[in-house]
Amino acid sequence: KAGVTQTPRYLIKTRGQQVTLSCSPISGHRSVSWYQQTPGQGLQFLFEYFSETQRNKGNFPGRFSGRQFSNSRSEMNVSTLELGDSALYLCASSASTDTQYFGPGTRLTVL
Amino acid sequence: GQSLEQPSEVTAVEGAIVQINCTYQTSGFYGLSWYQQHDGGAPTFLSYNGLDGLEETGRFSSFLSRSDSYGYLLLQELQMKDSASYFCAVKSGNTPLVFGKGTRLSVIA
Numbered sequence: 001k002a003g004v005t006q007t008p009r010y011l012i013k014t015r016g017q018q019v020t021l022s023c024s025p026i027s028g029h030r031s032v033s034w035y036q037q038t039p040g041q042g043l044q045f046l047f048e049y050f051s052e053t054q055r056n057k058g059n060f061p062g063r064f065s066g067r068q069f070s071n072s073r074s075e076m077n078v079s080t081l082e083l084g085d086s087a088l089y090l091c092a093s094s095a096s097t098d099t100q101y102f103g104p105g106t107r108l109t110v111l
Numbered sequence: 112g113q114s115l116e117q118p119s120e121v122t123a124v125e126g127a128i129v130q131i132n133c134t135y136q137t138s139g140f141y142g143l144s145w146y147q148q149h150d151g152g153a154p155t156f157l158s159y160n161g162l163d164g165l166e167e168t169g170r171f172s173s174f175l176s177r178s179d180s181y182g183y184l185l186l187q188e189l190q191m192k193d194s195a196s197y198f199c200a201v202k203s204g205n206t207p208l209v210f211g212k213g214t215r216l217s218v219i220a
Binding site for chain 1: 119144146152153154155156159198205206207208209210211212213
């Protein structure tokens with residue numbers, strides 16, 4: 001089975017721009033979660049989608065949004081980028097609530 | 112809310128045993144998971160404890176005490192390739208998996 005894929009792997013944007021990141025889960029996994037990882041802060045939960053519905057949302061401003069499509073692929077969008085949004089954005093899919101399978105991440109740099 | 116505490120850094124010698132502790136505060140606790148992340152890589156699942164006791168998978172073992180809100184990851188026969196960050200994560204109720212800030216393990220010769 002192919003693993004979780006994320007595109008793009010690297011991205012450089014400037015302040016004020018917006019960005020869309022994509023995630024394709026493992027085949028058969030209907031749950032997709034997004035995390036932001038910055039040095040020393042661990043993995044901060046952004047949102048979780050299940051069957052196209054947002055099931056949980058983390059404590060992030062409204063500039064961060066996401067969606068899931070009928071084929072379980074998911075996108076997240078960050079509008080009006082700030083310098084502090086520079087991070088590794090990880091997507092994870094799961095078939096159960098116990099185990100998350102992570103993609104390689106998208107490294108976003110905001111200049 | 113939920114919170115997890117784990118040491119930020121641990122150093123151990125190749126061939127030795129190291130224990131990484133994790134304490135948590137949460138309600139509606141389901142289980143404790145451990146993930147490994149090498150520099151530049153994605154977190155990968157190591158183990159899950161839903162019940163008290165020890166779970167063993169090769170050189171890695173994980174322990175949970177629900178009454179103490181405490182768990183640990185035990186790595187035996189340390190190898191240089193075990194140098195990585197290790198995250199504990201708590202699953203509670205209908206909330207998403209919450210991760211600790213990670214423990215950076217350095218294995219030295």
